[in-house]
Amino acid sequence: ATPAATMVGTTIGAQNGVLFKGGDILERAKDVDTVVFDKTGTLTEGEMELTDVVVFDGKAGARSGGGDADAAPDGGQLAERERLDEDDVLRFAATAESGSEHPLAQAIVEGAEERGIEVGSPESFENVPGHGIRATVDVSGDAGGTSDSSDGGGEVLVGNRKLLRENGVDPDPAAETMERLESEGKTAMLVAYEGELVGVVADADTVKESAKSAVSQLRGRGIDVMMLTGDNERTARAVAEQVGIDPDNVRAEVLPADKSDAVEAIQDEGRQAMMVGDGVNDAPALAVAYVGTAIGSGTDVAIEAADVTLMRDDPVDVVKAIRISDATLQKIK
Numbered sequence: 001a002t003p004a005a006t007m008v009g010t011t012i013g014a015q016n017g018v019l020f021k022g023g024d025i026l027e028r029a030k031d032v033d034t035v036v037f038d039k040t041g042t043l044t045e046g047e048m049e050l051t052d053v054v055v056f057d058g059k060a061g062a063r064s065g066g067g068d069a070d071a072a073p074d075g076g077q078l079a080e081r082e083r084l085d086e087d088d089v090l091r092f093a094a095t096a097e098s099g100s101e102h103p104l105a106q107a108i109v110e111g112a113e114e115r116g117i118e119v120g121s122p123e124s125f126e127n128v129p130g131h132g133i134r135a136t137v138d139v140s141g142d143a144g145g146t147s148d149s150s151d152g153g154g155e156v157l158v159g160n161r162k163l164l165r166e167n168g169v170d171p172d173p174a175a176e177t178m179e180r181l182e183s184e185g186k187t188a189m190l191v192a193y194e195g196e197l198v199g200v201v202a203d204a205d206t207v208k209e210s211a212k213s214a215v216s217q218l219r220g221r222g223i224d225v226m227m228l229t230g231d232n233e234r235t236a237r238a239v240a241e242q243v244g245i246d247p248d249n250v251r252a253e254v255l256p257a258d259k260s261d262a263v264e265a266i267q268d269e270g271r272q273a274m275m276v277g278d279g280v281n282d283a284p285a286l287a288v289a290y291v292g293t294a295i296g297s298g299t300d301v302a303i304e305a306a307d308v309t310l311m312r313d314d315p316v317d318v319v320k321a322i323r324i325s326d327a328t329l330q331k332i333k
């Protein structure tokens with residue numbers, strides 16, 4: 001393209017909230033044949049809300065919070081306590097998660113507080129990236145650690161199946177509950193206390209209003225649309241379905257550190273991929289993509305790694321970026 005054409009394209013982009021980092025990027029965008037969207041915060045609002053709390057009494061299986069009296073504890077450590085109810089499970093989870101800044105964690109803490117549960121601080125806390133968290137929590141009921149319980153609290157796990165398995169807790173009794181919540185597009189997390197499964201909590205996110213239209217416009221241009229996420233397969237597919245992405249084009253359970261490898265694998269198939277993401281997690285993937293696009297309220301790290309920045313938080317602007325590139329370069333041919 002001539003420098004003048006490039007300048008026109010770049011200016012039109014800027015007027016539309018699409019910032020190209022240079023003339024070469026503007027030229028490249030028209031050749032994108034695959035758009036890979038991050039899920040959380042890119043296709044969805046990224047504002048989680050706590051939606052479900054389910055109690056498990058050890059091996060007794062799921063129990064509703066209605067307080068029916070026939071499901072007894074299974075004789076494990078918790079048998080000595082009164083039977084757990086939803087608030088107990090939520091208090092364990094929220095106290096443990098108050099050590100985390102993950103949006104999933106914040107939703108659990110806020111949800112607990114909204115239900116009037118006093119959320120304390122964990123005595124120790126460890127983040128297990130892509131899997132969940134492990135914390136030591138005083139469950140005496142005195143939130144805030146005012147009790148001087150001598151046992152120093154119990155170990156709480158909150159996270160996915162793999163987190164529990166790797167810590168010697170069988171997640172299978174919760175399989176049906178997990179699957180039901182996940183097929184609703186929710187992120188379901190298992191809660192374990194002292195090596196026993198005690199419950200499931202679920203967070204839901206809202207799909208952005210224009211996500212579906214963005215996907216259909218891209219597909220209308222003959223562009224393949226994919227989704228990349230650390231979330232589990234079933235939740236990812238449910239969200240993909242809501243926005244019109246083919247379930248075969250979903251890459252789920254991708255660890256933060258593996259997102260860039262996933263983009264490279266897609267490009268190794270000979271594709272020219274645009275990766276669209278918002279988070280720190282996405283920065284390496286944005287950097288390796290043929291075109292990396294940071295969206296809206298994205299983190300500085302993502303914006304720095306990207307070739308294109310979409311100023312508004314709107315997935316339809318991905319189509320705009322490609323269209324501007326296309327139009328600019330066609331005119332000057």
Ligand code: ADP
Nearest residue numbers: 040100102105130131132158159160229230231
């Ligand atoms: P995403 O790509 O959606 O941001 P992550 O890679 O951060 O997801 O996490 C992947 C999965 O690990 C989550 O879907 C969840 O099951 C689990 N997980 C991560 N962080 C937490 C947490 N703080 N509490 C509970 N579960 C978590």
Ligand code: MG
Nearest residue numbers: 038040041279
């Ligand atoms: Mg994200």
